[in-house]
Amino acid sequence: MIRLRPTLKLHAKPLADTDIARITTFLRIGRERLGHDWEIATDGGHDVLGHLARPLQYEDVIDALSDLERRLSRQTGMPPPGARFRLRRWPAHALLQVDAERPRLASFLLSARPVDLDELARLGRVDPSACESFVAALMAAGVLDVTENVASRPDAAGFVGGGALGEIRRGLGLR
Amino acid sequence: MTTMPPHKIVFTGPPGVGKTTAIAMLSDIPPVVTEVAHTDPALGRHPATVGLDFGQVDLADGQCVRLFGTPGPLRFEFMWQTIATDALGLVILIDNDRPDPLDDLATCLDAYRQLLPTMNCAVGIGRVPEASAPVVDRFTDLLAERGLVFPVLPVDVRRREDVLALVDTVLIQAEMRA
Numbered sequence: 001m002i003r004l005r006p007t008l009k010l011h012a013k014p015l016a017d018t019d020i021a022r023i024t025t026f027l028r029i030g031r032e033r034l035g036h037d038w039e040i041a042t043d044g045g046h047d048v049l050g051h052l053a054r055p056l057q058y059e060d061v062i063d064a065l066s067d068l069e070r071r072l073s074r075q076t077g078m079p080p081p082g083a084r085f086r087l088r089r090w091p092a093h094a095l096l097q098v099d100a101e102r103p104r105l106a107s108f109l110l111s112a113r114p115v116d117l118d119e120l121a122r123l124g125r126v127d128p129s130a131c132e133s134f135v136a137a138l139m140a141a142g143v144l145d146v147t148e149n150v151a152s153r154p155d156a157a158g159f160v161g162g163g164a165l166g167e168i169r170r171g172l173g174l175r
Numbered sequence: 176m177t178t179m180p181p182h183k184i185v186f187t188g189p190p191g192v193g194k195t196t197a198i199a200m201l202s203d204i205p206p207v208v209t210e211v212a213h214t215d216p217a218l219g220r221h222p223a224t225v226g227l228d229f230g231q232v233d234l235a236d237g238q239c240v241r242l243f244g245t246p247g248p249l250r251f252e253f254m255w256q257t258i259a260t261d262a263l264g265l266v267i268l269i270d271n272d273r274p275d276p277l278d279d280l281a282t283c284l285d286a287y288r289q290l291l292p293t294m295n296c297a298v299g300i301g302r303v304p305e306a307s308a309p310v311v312d313r314f315t316d317l318l319a320e321r322g323l324v325f326p327v328l329p330v331d332v333r334r335r336e337d338v339l340a341l342v343d344t345v346l347i348q349a350e351m352r353a
Contacts, residue, residue: 087324088324089315089318089319089324090315090318090319090324090325090326090327092312092315093311093312093315093327093329096328103326103328103340103344104343104344104347106326107326107343107344107347107348108347108351110324110325110326110347110348110351111348111351111352112351112352113351163353164182165346165349165350165353167234167235167238168182168232168234168240168263168346169346170234170235171232171233171234171235171239171240172201172232172240172339172342173339174339174342174343174346
């Protein structure tokens, strides 16, 4: 097994431009791509996080990175990317009173149809980071069902706030 | 102009919990109330609703949402489910200062058990002391024991924003079913 430079650093966060540039470099390694097995390792090569078979394929790299992102998300307690969420019980009051928006966000998570983080942010009209921290707290509290690798569905954010129920909202002075 | 079917939101709960007050907080018309003074110690110090309370939220184009309050005394339980049938949502109000508020919630859950699986519902806990977290969570636990997941929020029915917060969670459930 040969470990080549540059070594990938992986973070359970959206990729910054510098990381994208690093991956791009990684994929432009010419014929080295064909001649070696590859490992994905932590910075400095202390921990091997994954193996990639020869010849290195772009799809394999992306799949491996996606898998790593999910695994690292679980380790760090962050919501897995692309996952959908649904409450299995109403959260503890202490968790909700942190932020006035949280009871609303939790209500969206009652739906029989699980929602993902982006959709939750659009539904609740809150910053995605607020959703992420709330969902992470719900996961830590064990009150959330998490579904991964589900097919995309129509976004509920498009019809919430419209129609007859939207009229009722406006009549009550709710947003 | 299209006319939507009249929506109703029902406020329910034991006597003296503030159903009439909650409706008054939202209604655009002076609420129609059927409260009477009484001498029944089981009903507490407050007047008891012996018929329906009624309020109305006016919407655009002359349409409206009707707000109903159920009679509190248990002897009127036979009316509760009838009133809540076809409701857009059900708001259960519980007075934490009553002798056995958990039993009050259990009574409501029993009374509406046929409707609850498909009902948009929220539970408001009134008169919650400052150290509120464990108090509110006891009611959540009771719901969980029955396999129910509804919003449970502390509420002061004299505060419009508190009552609205409960109704908001009910509307969200309705919207997500749409």
